[in-house]
Amino acid sequence: MSRILTLNIGASKATLAEYTLSGKRNLTLTAxxxxxxxxxxxxxxxxxxxxxxxxxxxxxxxxxIRPAPxxxxxxxxxxxxxxxxxxxxxxxxxxxxxxQYEVEQNVPFPIDEIVCDHQFIGTTPEGDRAAMIxxxxxxxxxxxxxxVVAAGLRPEAxxxxxxxxxxxxxxxxxxxxxxxxxxxxxxxxxNLILVExxxxxxxxxxxxxxxxxxxxxxxxxxxxxxxxxxKIERGYVSLGGVTEDEDEISDRVSKVIRTTLTxxxxxxxxxxxxxxxxxxxxxxxxxxxxxxxxxxxxxxxxFRESLQLDVGYLNPFTSVGVxxxxxxxxxxxxxxxxxESVGLALRHTDAPGLVRINLMPPELVAQARNVRRIPFLxxxxxxxxxxxxxxxxxxxxxxxxxxxxxxxxEAENARLGQMQQRFQTAQTKEKAALAACDxxxxxxxxxxxxxxxxxxxxxxxxxxxxxxxxxxxxKKAGGEEDAPEEVNVVVxxxxxxxxxxxxxxxxxxxxxxxxDAPSIIRENLAKSDLxxxxxxxxxxxxxxxxxxxxxxxxxxxxxxxxxxxxxxxxASAAKKSQKRGTRK
Numbered sequence: 024m025s026r027i028l029t030l031n032i033g034a035s036k037a038t039l040a041e042y043t044l045s046g047k048r049n050l051t052l053t054a055x056x057x058x059x060x061x062x063x064x065x066x067x068x069x070x071x072x073x074x075x076x077x078x079x080x081x082x083x084x085x086x087x088i089r090p091a092p093x094x095x096x097x098x099x100x101x102x103x104x105x106x107x108x109x110x111x112x113x114x115x116x117x118x119x120x121x122x123q124y125e126v127e128q129n130v131p132f133p134i135d136e137i138v139c140d141h142q143f144i145g146t147t148p149e150g151d152r153a154a155m156i157x158x159x160x161x162x163x164x165x166x167x168x169x170x171v172v173a174a175g176l177r178p179e180a181x182x183x184x185x186x187x188x189x190x191x192x193x194x195x196x197x198x199x200x201x202x203x204x205x206x207x208x209x210x211x212x213x214n215l216i217l218v219e220x221x222x223x224x225x226x227x228x229x230x231x232x233x234x235x236x237x238x239x240x241x242x243x244x245x246x247x248x249x250x251x252x253x254k255i256e257r258g259y260v261s262l263g264g265v266t267e268d269e270d271e272i273s274d275r276v277s278k279v280i281r282t283t284l285t286x287x288x289x290x291x292x293x294x295x296x297x298x299x300x301x302x303x304x305x306x307x308x309x310x311x312x313x314x315x316x317x318x319x320x321x322x323x324x325x326f327r328e329s330l331q332l333d334v335g336y337l338n339p340f341t342s343v344g345v346x347x348x349x350x351x352x353x354x355x356x357x358x359x360x361x362x363e364s365v366g367l368a369l370r371h372t373d374a375p376g377l378v379r380i381n382l383m384p385p386e387l388v389a390q391a392r393n394v395r396r397i398p399f400l401x402x403x404x405x406x407x408x409x410x411x412x413x414x415x416x417x418x419x420x421x422x423x424x425x426x427x428x429x430x431x432x433e434a435e436n437a438r439l440g441q442m443q444q445r446f447q448t449a450q451t452k453e454k455a456a457l458a459a460c461d462x463x464x465x466x467x468x469x470x471x472x473x474x475x476x477x478x479x480x481x482x483x484x485x486x487x488x489x490x491x492x493x494x495x496x497x498k499k500a501g502g503e504e505d506a507p508e509e510v511n512v513v514v515x516x517x518x519x520x521x522x523x524x525x526x527x528x529x530x531x532x533x534x535x536x537x538x539d540a541p542s543i544i545r546e547n548l549a550k551s552d553l554x555x556x557x558x559x560x561x562x563x564x565x566x567x568x569x570x571x572x573x574x575x576x577x578x579x580x581x582x583x584x585x586x587x588x589x590x591x592x593x594a595s596a597a598k599k600s601q602k603r604g605t606r607k
Contacts, residue, residue: 026053026091028176029367030079031184032167033098035060035233036315037075040364041091043346049374051344052354055361056086068166075170077455078433083174085343090555094180094367095167097382099207099214099227102159102183103130106223107304108151122154130158136445138164138382146219152533153221157380165384180370181382185214185225190377191339192218192311194369199307205337206403207328207362208232208293208316215291217298219305219418224298224376230287232316235280242279258318260284280319288329295402313337313362346494465587476553480512483547487524490516490578497584505584507555514544514578521576539570541567541578549578555583 027042027050040055058078064070082088121259123140127134139158147153171178188207193199202219210232217224232254239258240250251277261277268274298304310332312323317336327334339362345354354361370379371496477492483492494513499506525540534540545567548554557564566581 026089027368027371028088028093030093030171030176031096031187031363031367032065032075033060033209034065034100034183034231036210036360036419037078037082038360038364039079039086039348040086040361040368041086041088042368044368044371048369048374049344050365050368051346052340052361052365053346054086054088054347054348055357055364057360058082065101066163069162071166072170072173073400075167076173079171079174079176079287081126090176092178092371093171094182094370095171095178096142096182096184096187096367097159097164097167098212098361099184099225100186100212101163102157102382104183105129105156105158106225107154107156108147108149109154111146111150111152118152122156126156126158132158134533136161138384140380140382142378142380144223144378155186155223155378156382157186157382159183159382161384164382168384168387173249178387180367180379181384182367182370182380183361185216185376186380187363188214188313189218189223189366190338190369190374191214191362191366192216192337192367193376194343194374195337195339195341197260199343201587202305202417204291204295204307204310204332206232206310206312206317207312208287208312208314210315213287213290213314215294217295217304217307222302222304224294225260225292226304227289228287228294230283230290231314233282233409234286237314238277238283239276242275247517252278254319254479260322260325261319262324281325284322284325284568285329289327291330306333307418309333309335311335311337315360316358316360337362343368350404371585468587471588475533476510479551479553480514480548480580482551483544486528486547487516487521489520489524490514490540507586509583510581514580514582516540516576516578518571518574518576539569540576542567544578544580548582553584555585556588 024043024045027044028038029038029042031038036057038055038057041053043051043053044050048360055542059080060074063074063078064178092330105125107122107125109118109125126137126139126141130137130139137158138161141154141156143152143154164228167182168178184207188205188469192203192205199218205214205216205218207214207216208231211229213228213231215226215228217506235258236247236250236254239253243250243253243547245253257270258276258280260271261281263281268277269406295417299306306328310326310330312326312334313336317323321438323336325332326332336359338358340354340358343365345351369377373484374557397540477495480492491514492512493515494511496511497508499508521540525543526542529535545565549565564582568578568579570577570583
């Protein structure tokens with residue numbers, strides 16, 4: 024009897040489960056638990072790497088689950104599934120080339136940034152080979168596997184949620200025929216799976232449990248937390264018509280839920296039409312419901328009425344046993360969210376018709392291959408070196424372990440080298456983009472630069488109303504386009520008005536009674552971001568002189584405007600460094 028662990032990572036919850044396998048397909052659920060992922064952005068690799076390990080460790084402590092071989096599944100929003108048909112020509116190598124070409128044409132990411140797997144699942148009536156192809160971003164997969172390893176677990180397979188649910192459906196319903204729909208309604212997305220013989224169509228629809236919660240919050244003007252409580256405690260799916268609930272709040276909640284589900288129904292109908300027109304599928308005959316949101320009362324009635332189909336719930340435990348330590352009453356409700364887990368555990372059985380996708384990162388595949396080789400190498404060395412004594416045997420065992428560790432280190436080093444190369448490529452692209460937009464940014468900045476500079480001088484005169492600019496002279500301080508601009512500005516003001524304004528300013532600023540008008544102007548002008556600063560950072564960046572005539576005061580301001588900044592921070596820093604070197 025062997026132990027099997029499964030981990031399915033959804034948008035809002037992670038579920039860890041333990042099964043035992045006796046014989047070739049006798050599965051028994053022995054323990055399970057879930058962890059909250061509301062604070063984790065499953066689409067962000069850094070968020071997953073940082074937040075998932077402690078959540079997994081806590082689930083293991085709470086459930087008593089010990090490490091064992093682990094199968095992980097990724098949510099439908101993290102993967103790119105595609106059903107494809109290929110002409111049955113050539114050998115296996117030729118078919119692999121056709122699949123590779125299909126991936127390159129349809130996955131919206133560079134081939135070196137994804138991990139991909141496929142499985143041929145049968146032959147169509149036209150004689151073509153049917154294949155299920157699944158791809159995912161390599162960084163996203165690595166974030167999950169790294170988090171699993173950090174929690175002390177050993178991943179052996181990375182599956183995807185839609186295929187795991189499909190495997191659970193087929194195992195629980197071995198006589199399934201015709202076209203069937205599985206609707207896995209989670210928190211953020213609804214996975215729609217259409218299965219008909221060898222045909223499989225999958226789509227992720229962004230209308231799910233959280234959408235219902237947000238619509239309730241908007242209708243009631245309450246918080247998301249309060250809306251979630253209303254959905255769970257008083258929510259059900261209104262069946263339409265003129266019937267109203269005696270409880271006004273429950274009645275309103277049920278109608279909001281029906282409105283949201285009507286949008287989901289429209290997306291399902293669109294998917295069915297696409298499947299029938301583009302893949303030559305038949306009309307669906309039944310619908311299976313699974314996922315956390317299907318706990319809503321009357322949900323099956325809603326879809327039975329709107330889709331005109333036979334509707335039921337996917338119970339993955341019709342052919343899977345339940346251990347004595349599992350809470351049977353809790354499982355009645357949680358069975359809706361464990362179909363994916365059962366589908367993962369079935370990978371270890373010999374059940375027919377399963378889709379076994381594996382998106383393990385290449386370095387972990389190499390590591391697992393090296394670990395599997397170790398027992399064979401050790402056994403051969405033991406037979407050969409038995410006559411040479413215990414010391415040599417120990418030495419060679421240590422060598423084998425070191426070689427395995429070295430292989431792991433080399434695989435990790437190769438992965439980090441690829442990451443460094445991608446990072447350098449991204450930096451090069453960023454610098455090229457900054458250089459391209461730099462001239463445009465400067466042009467746009469110069470459109471208002473002259474007006475901004477005049478306003479900066481006017482702002483420095485604000486404490487002394489009645490002064491005006493009478494003369495403005497400027498020239499470049501150097502031959503470069505971005506050189507600072509030297510400015511001489513003459514400002515005039517009537518003697519009596521200036522004395523009155525200066526007296527009022529001194530009254531408002533009693534600690535600066537000896538300050539004159541030029542000092543006030545210089546102080547304000549030096550604060551402007553448009554004015555170049557001196558090396559000392561003081562007021563000598565602005566020179567001011569005063570001439571008093573019979574009726575007018577003339578203040579001359581001499582300073583430099585700062586150059587137009589560059590869009591590329593590295594280029595700006597390089598220019599500053601070059602100027603410092605020239606001064607030295």
